[in-house]
Amino acid sequence: MTSTQRWPEQGWAFLQLLLVASVSHSEEPVCRQRGDPENPLLSKNGDIILGGMFSFHTSWKDRNDSYMNQPLPLQCISLNFRDLQFAQAMLFAIEEINNSTDLLPGVSLGYKIYDNCGSVARSAGVTLALANGNEIVSVPSKTSCTRPAYVQAIIGATSSPTAIAVAAVIGPFFVPVISHFATCACLSDKTKYPSFLRTIPSDYYQSRALAHLVKYFGWTWVGAIRTNNEYGNNGMATFTETAQQLGICLEYSVSFFRTDSSDKIQKIIDIIKASTSKVIVAFLSRADLNVLLHEFLYHNLSGYQWVGSESWIFDSQTAEMDIHHILDGSIGLSIPKAHVTGLREFILNEKPLNSSNNELFTEFWEALFKCKFRQSMSSADIQRECTGHEDVTGVQNSFIDMSLMPIFNNVYKGVYAVAHALHNILSCNKTCSKNVQLDPFMVSFLLIRKSHFITKEGDEVHFNENGDPLAKYEIINWQPREYGIVEFVTVGLYDPSLVQEKQLNLQNKSLIWARNSKQVPESVCNEKCPPGTRKVLQKGRPVCCYDCIRCAEGEISNITDSVTCVKCLPEFWSNERRDVCIKKEAEFLSYEEIMGALLTAVSLFGAYMTVGVILIFFKYRKTPIVRANNSELSFLLLFSLILCFLCSLTFIGQPSDWSCMFRHVAFGITFVLCISCLLGKTMVVLMAFRATRPGSNVKKWFGQTQQRLCVTGFTLIQVIICIIWLTTSPPFPFKNFKEIKDKITLECALGSAVGFWAVLGYIGLLAILCFIFAFLARKLPDNFNEAKFITFSMLIFCAVWITFIPAYISSPGKFSVAVEIFAILASSFGLLICIFIPKCYIILLKPEKNTKKHVMGKKAPNSL
Numbered sequence: 001m002t003s004t005q006r007w008p009e010q011g012w013a014f015l016q017l018l019l020v021a022s023v024s025h026s027e028e029p030v031c032r033q034r035g036d037p038e039n040p041l042l043s044k045n046g047d048i049i050l051g052g053m054f055s056f057h058t059s060w061k062d063r064n065d066s067y068m069n070q071p072l073p074l075q076c077i078s079l080n081f082r083d084l085q086f087a088q089a090m091l092f093a094i095e096e097i098n099n100s101t102d103l104l105p106g107v108s109l110g111y112k113i114y115d116n117c118g119s120v121a122r123s124a125g126v127t128l129a130l131a132n133g134n135e136i137v138s139v140p141s142k143t144s145c146t147r148p149a150y151v152q153a154i155i156g157a158t159s160s161p162t163a164i165a166v167a168a169v170i171g172p173f174f175v176p177v178i179s180h181f182a183t184c185a186c187l188s189d190k191t192k193y194p195s196f197l198r199t200i201p202s203d204y205y206q207s208r209a210l211a212h213l214v215k216y217f218g219w220t221w222v223g224a225i226r227t228n229n230e231y232g233n234n235g236m237a238t239f240t241e242t243a244q245q246l247g248i249c250l251e252y253s254v255s256f257f258r259t260d261s262s263d264k265i266q267k268i269i270d271i272i273k274a275s276t277s278k279v280i281v282a283f284l285s286r287a288d289l290n291v292l293l294h295e296f297l298y299h300n301l302s303g304y305q306w307v308g309s310e311s312w313i314f315d316s317q318t319a320e321m322d323i324h325h326i327l328d329g330s331i332g333l334s335i336p337k338a339h340v341t342g343l344r345e346f347i348l349n350e351k352p353l354n355s356s357n358n359e360l361f362t363e364f365w366e367a368l369f370k371c372k373f374r375q376s377m378s379s380a381d382i383q384r385e386c387t388g389h390e391d392v393t394g395v396q397n398s399f400i401d402m403s404l405m406p407i408f409n410n411v412y413k414g415v416y417a418v419a420h421a422l423h424n425i426l427s428c429n430k431t432c433s434k435n436v437q438l439d440p441f442m443v444s445f446l447l448i449r450k451s452h453f454i455t456k457e458g459d460e461v462h463f464n465e466n467g468d469p470l471a472k473y474e475i476i477n478w479q480p481r482e483y484g485i486v487e488f489v490t491v492g493l494y495d496p497s498l499v500q501e502k503q504l505n506l507q508n509k510s511l512i513w514a515r516n517s518k519q520v521p522e523s524v525c526n527e528k529c530p531p532g533t534r535k536v537l538q539k540g541r542p543v544c545c546y547d548c549i550r551c552a553e554g555e556i557s558n559i560t561d562s563v564t565c566v567k568c569l570p571e572f573w574s575n576e577r578r579d580v581c582i583k584k585e586a587e588f589l590s591y592e593e594i595m596g597a598l599l600t601a602v603s604l605f606g607a608y609m610t611v612g613v614i615l616i617f618f619k620y621r622k623t624p625i626v627r628a629n630n631s632e633l634s635f636l637l638l639f640s641l642i643l644c645f646l647c648s649l650t651f652i653g654q655p656s657d658w659s660c661m662f663r664h665v666a667f668g669i670t671f672v673l674c675i676s677c678l679l680g681k682t683m684v685v686l687m688a689f690r691a692t693r694p695g696s697n698v699k700k701w702f703g704q705t706q707q708r709l710c711v712t713g714f715t716l717i718q719v720i721i722c723i724i725w726l727t728t729s730p731p732f733p734f735k736n737f738k739e740i741k742d743k744i745t746l747e748c749a750l751g752s753a754v755g756f757w758a759v760l761g762y763i764g765l766l767a768i769l770c771f772i773f774a775f776l777a778r779k780l781p782d783n784f785n786e787a788k789f790i791t792f793s794m795l796i797f798c799a800v801w802i803t804f805i806p807a808y809i810s811s812p813g814k815f816s817v818a819v820e821i822f823a824i825l826a827s828s829f830g831l832l833i834c835i836f837i838p839k840c841y842i843i844l845l846k847p848e849k850n851t852k853k854h855v856m857g858k859k860a861p862n863s864l
Contacts, residue, residue, distance in 0.1 A: 046098075
């Protein structure tokens with residue numbers, strides 16, 4: 001049927017509605033015929049009449065309507081065995097109820113079943129015929145044309161578009177319509193369709209179930225095709241909304257109708273060809289899918305994983321048409337399997353059709369056996385003659401296929417629902433009261449609010465406030481067998497009434513996928529981001545398309561497809577793969593490592609070297625060069641140098657509360673003691689020669705007692721500074737997480753920075769004074785080099801500590817401690833070598849110069 005063919009039938013429906021409206025405006029009120037002038041295909045009288053509407057045919061012959069005259073009735077063609085089976089299920093249920101002594105006793109049900117020919121417009125006309133009768137009745141001018149409803153309920157409306165048209169037309173009359181196969185969620189809206197009910201679940205649940213099914217298999221990048229009508233558009237809208245909530249992206253979502261132009265179909269094919277997704281969610285009617293399969297075959301499109309709705313996923317006719325196995329491996333949702341005792345035998349029995357409508361039976365029989373009865377044969381007909389006694393069970397035809405038994409059962413339950421509502425209204429006990437006035441609104445109300453019964457097969461039937469039944473789906477997998485046969489295998493169950501974790505129950509081991517594969521296909525825009533990376537969305541693309549960026553240092557992601565990286569705790573650091581936080585290695589200058597061992601060795605070497613000098617000086621303590629400048633201060637200076645060498649050892653090893661306090665105090669006091677001795681020696685040298693001038697009394701101020709007091713006073717000041725520092729805010733062990741990112745630097749925090757700089761500043765002050773005094777004494781006689789040696793040693797001392805500051809600041813971790821130790825050792829060696837090694841050289845190697853005459857020798861002074 002083309003799009004132009006649909007205009008006449010739509011125009012006919014519009015004229016019918018105008019005809020209904022014209023009654024109230026005519027001058028002579030005459031009740032005109034409403035609905036289709038044709039008689040129902042199947043009918044039977046009874047006390048109560050039920051209406052039926054099925055698509056006995058799927059199309060009709062083209063008509064040339066001019067709109068100048070009333071259009072002729074549609075000439076329906078292409079007999080539809082499936083809806084013929086639905087109608088027989090209705091007849092079976094009515095016959096069973098009429099033979100029942102428990103349900104509607106004494107009341108017979110009749111029926112009038114129409115063929116809507118698959119036309120929405122014809123469905124509207126048939127609905128009016130069912131609701132108000134099909135006769136022409138003339139009435140007096142003052143009499144209304146209204147009359148009781150002709151049928152108490154309508155069973156049928158197979159498709160959603162048909163059901164929408166029927167429910168919209170019949171809604172104002174409150175005649176209940178019970179559909180067995182219309183699943184559009186829009187029909188649950190009771191403000192628009194107040195009397196619509198169904199025995200098949202709403203697509204609201206099916207769409208959500210399909211989204212959860214797609215998510216279950218990890219498909220986050222899928223394509224979608226829908227039928228371009230209320231069924232497909234509403235179903236796909238719910239699927240899309242749920243898919244977005246579950247993190248599923250649609251690469252494309254296209255609508256399709258079997259009457260679309262070839263250009264539009266080609267655009268859809270081009271979109272699918274250009275796509276990268278391997279999964280297609282098909283919310284299509286069976287007829288639309290059959291057309292689309294031909295296009296896929298023509299363009300050689302195969303290997304896609306199809307996810308289908310209940311409209312086609314368990315349809316045997318669709319499987320038979322798929323001769324090239326494009327749909328093999330499909331997975332989708334179907335109504336749970338059902339069995340109605342005696343229904344199969346009733347459907348395969350041709351007598352009900354033959355007794356009700358000989359014309360329909362003839363068409364059915366000829367289509368079933370591909371023969372012709374003598375009365376319908378033409379002279380040019382070469383088909384074999386029908387006898388009327390052919391064996392129905394012996395043909396290979398969709399009519400004998402009972403795979404749609406769940407839908408037959410839906411028709412069966414719909415009839416019984418109406419019967420139970422009528423039973424309650426008629427106050428049936430042993431016999432129903434036929435005198436009760438039936439109200440369609442009451443029938444509809446009882447169906448929706450009160451209907452709750454169990455069929456003979458044990459199925460529970462009731463409707464919610466929207467006229468929908470309980471939702472439950474079987475998950476069907478198309479599994480190819482020998483000789484090209486496809487078997488619909490139940491591989492799971494979806495029950496939305498359970499808790500969310502248990503709603504979807506699948507048995508993966510029995511699944512077969514596209515291309516007859518047993519491996520679950522992948523359909524993602526990007527491969528999953530492994531642990532150690534995070535997802536970064538690609539600009540201008542859906543959220544399922546992203547790049548995997550490695551986590552930064554100190555951050556990890558330990559799950560797949562992580563959106564963010566988690567920062568490790570301060571004491572931990574990320575491993576190389578950035579998927580685990582590992583405990584940071586504690587870093588400090590230890591004795592076990594090479595650098596610590598070398599510094600320890602140098603420190604001990606300096607201490608031993610100083611002890612050696614002390615031994616030499618002690619042995620030659622009475623020689624002029626040792627006695628020349630206060631040997632007591634020299635020994636004290638050497639002792640302080642030993643302490644300076646040894647205090648560097650306190651900087652090696654893991655910091656603790658005591659080591660942090662002791663190292664800085666030892667460093668500050670020992671160096672002040674050392675420089676105080678140098679300062680005393682310098683002043684003695686300078687004043688010794690000033691005292692030789694006539695009338696000078698300087699010497700009495702710089703005797704040995706004064707020198708001891710000077711050294712003690714200078715050192716005591718540093719001790720007081722250290723005591724104040726330790727009592728107010730002492731140094732303490734500190735874990736530095738920022739110095740080196742992947743390690744914990746164990747160091748000693750200063751506590752009070754003022755205390756530290758006071759200690760260091762005091763050492764610097766004494767060093768500067770000592771340097772000044774030594775510089776002033778630089779022009780003393782050459783043979784007495786004490787002042788020069790002190791000057792050189794102070795130059796080295798100051799140079800070392802000035803260069804120490806930038807080196808200390810720029811050195812990371814334990815290397816800063818090593819720099820500090822190096823500065824201590826370098827300055828200590830500078831003092832030891834510059835002051836004492838020349839004297840040792842003279843004592844040991846040049847004893848001839850170790851005389852008073854040589855030491856006190858007078859020569860012209862040289863500048864430094």
